[in-house]
Each structure stands twice: as structure tokens, then as C-alpha cells.
Amino acid sequence: MTDRVRLDPATLVRIGNLELVARWVVEGFISGLHRSPHLGYSTDFAEHRPYVPGDDIRHVDWRVFARTERTYLKTYEADTNTNVTVLLDVSASMGYAHGGISKLQYAKLAAATLSWFSRRQRDRVGLVTFAEEVREIVPPSARHLPHVLHTLERATARGGGPLAGPLARIAQSQQRRGVFVLLSDLYEPASAIARALAPLTGAGHDVIVLQVLDAAERTFPFGDATTFRDLESGERLPVTPAAMRARYLAAMDAHLTAMRGALSGGRVDYHLIDTSHPLERVLFDVLARREFLRTAV
Numbered sequence: 001m002t003d004r005v006r007l008d009p010a011t012l013v014r015i016g017n018l019e020l021v022a023r024w025v026v027e028g029f030i031s032g033l034h035r036s037p038h039l040g041y042s043t044d045f046a047e048h049r050p051y052v053p054g055d056d057i058r059h060v061d062w063r064v065f066a067r068t069e070r071t072y073l074k075t076y077e078a079d080t081n082t083n084v085t086v087l088l089d090v091s092a093s094m095g096y097a098h099g100g101i102s103k104l105q106y107a108k109l110a111a112a113t114l115s116w117f118s119r120r121q122r123d124r125v126g127l128v129t130f131a132e133e134v135r136e137i138v139p140p141s142a143r144h145l146p147h148v149l150h151t152l153e154r155a156t157a158r159g160g161g162p163l164a165g166p167l168a169r170i171a172q173s174q175q176r177r178g179v180f181v182l183l184s185d186l187y188e189p190a191s192a193i194a195r196a197l198a199p200l201t202g203a204g205h206d207v208i209v210l211q212v213l214d215a216a217e218r219t220f221p222f223g224d225a226t227t228f229r230d231l232e233s234g235e236r237l238p239v240t241p242a243a244m245r246a247r248y249l250a251a252m253d254a255h256l257t258a259m260r261g262a263l264s265g266g267r268v269d270y271h272l273i274d275t276s277h278p279l280e281r282v283l284f285d286v287l288a289r290r291e292f293l294r295t296a297v
Contacts, residue, residue, distance in 0.1 A: 083178030132161030
């Protein structure tokens with residue numbers, strides 16, 4: 001993507017300026033691309049047009065062909081002035097870190113980078129922070145990027161609760177269809193996450209889900225017997241890692257498999273990332289998937 005030196009997320013956090021980090025990552029990322037795909041494109045249907053030799057047959061409307069025996073293509077609005085709203089989970093579990101940056105610190109970096117990229121593409125950017133309830137709202141606007149970055153800077157991890165309530169309230173407040181980027185560790189059953197997203201997808205919004213985990217949550221590298229504390233409930237549990245490592249890893253694998261299954265298809269685009277991933281990789285993976293979905297429609 002680019003020949004520039006990439007800094008690891010922990011180093012970027014120490015810079016202490018989200019605007020500077022987001023600009024640095026995005027400009028370096030774009031300089032390595034032949035062209036810049038859009039995060040906030042629209043796939044709203046526009047019109048039919050007759051097929052001509054050389055057109056991509058993936059866009060043929062076969063239902064129209066079945067009715068009329070004439071070949072038409074579906075065309076879509078390429079709306080580059082889309083609302084792109086970041087939904088940031090700031091519950092207490094997002095404050096977890098194992099020898100590095102916390103999930104919330106990483107999610108802030110990712111949110112700032114995606115917001116900066118979207119604004120550079122002339123999309124309107126907004127932000128909602130939430131835990132057990134909605135904390136702060138920055139409505140999507142062409143002028144709100146500084147406000148988004150400032151709100152990200154002061155977000156702290158505390159509280160917790162199911163995603164369903166906050167996401168339902170967010171969906172009710174959005175009148176214009178757009179793109180929502182959810183950053184969360186998703187510590188709920190996959191079926192519950194899918195139901196929580198239903199008000200957004202049901203209203204026609206496109207949803208990008210970034211499940212942010214610490215590498216230790218996926219690999220369980222602990223050795224000595226210790227006490228684990230639930231960051232949201234405060235409950236403490238004595239644990240002998242060697243005795244439960246296999247069960248933990250199996251449960252985590254099942255959870256992630258269920259999440260991929262529940263959030264695949266429809267208007268949801270799911271990505272699993274951990275706090276060691278370079279931000280350029282996250283941006284590339286999201287945009288590559290968005291471009292694939294656009295051309296596959």
C-alpha cells in the first residue's frame with residue numbers, strides 16, 4: 001500500500017493527538033493506492049438501462065428479463081456525500097489491555113482514521129458513544145470532523161450493558177440512510193448482536209462491524225494462577241489458566257465462528273481485528289470489502 005514506515009498502534013497512542021495520527025495514517029494510505037475507494041458509497045437503486053456488449057452481466061436484472069425477454073442492467077446511485085456515523089462502545093470491558101494499549105484506545109484510533117478518511121472523501125461524518133445508554137452524539141455533518149475527534153479524545157471506558165437499547169435509540173434518531181461503523185468487543189451472544197443491529201439494517205442502513213479484541217483474549221497466554229475480574233460487573237473469579245485454557249480457547253473459537261455466521265450477509269460487513277493490527281490494515285480491509293460488495297451487487 002505504501003512504502004512509508006508504519007508505526008504500531010501503541011506508538012500512535014503515545015503521540016497523543018488523534019487528528020495528527022488520523023491524517024498521517026490516511027494520507028500515507030492513500031498515497032500508496034492507484035485510486036481511492038469510497039467508504040460511504042451508496043448502493044441505492046437508480047434505474048435500468050439496456051444491456052450492451054461488454055457490460056458486466058453480474059448487473060443484469062434477470063427478473064426483468066424473465067418478464068420481458070429483454071436484457072437490462074441495474075444501475076445504482078454513486079452517492080459520495082453519504083452520512084458515515086461511527087458507533088463507539090465505551091463500556092468498561094473496552095478498557096482491557098494486556099501489556100499494550102486498551103481496546104478503547106485502539107478503537108479511538110480506528111474511529112479517528114475512518115472518520116478522517118470519510119471526510120476526505122466528502123462524506124458527512126458523525127459519532128455516537130454508548131455503553132448501557134447513549135453517552136454523546138455528534139450528528140453527521142461536513143463540518144463536524146473536529147467535533148468528532150474531540151469527542152473521541154475524551155471518551156472513557158465505564159459502565160456496560162446490552163447493545164440492543166442504545167442501537168435501537170440510534171436507529172430511531174436517523175432519518176437519512178447511511179453507513180454506520182460499529183466498534184465494540186461484542187461480548188454478547190452472536191444472536192443477540194444480530195438482533196441489536198436489526199433496527200439499523202431494517203431501516204436500510206449499511207453497517208460495518210469491527211469487533212475489537214486484545215490478542216490475549218484470543219490466545220489466553222496466562223500461566224500463573226490468578227484472580228480475574230469482570231470489568232463491568234466487578235465480579236472476581238480465581239483461575240488456574242492451565243486447567244481451563246483448552247475450554248476457554250474452544251469457547252472463544254465458537255463465539256467468533258457464531259459471530260461470523262450471524263453477521264454475514266445482508267447489510268452487515270463484519271471484521272475481526274485485534275489491538276496489534278496496523279491501522280492501515282484495518283482501513284484497507286474495510287475498503288477492500290466495501291469495494292467488493294459494491295461491484296458484486
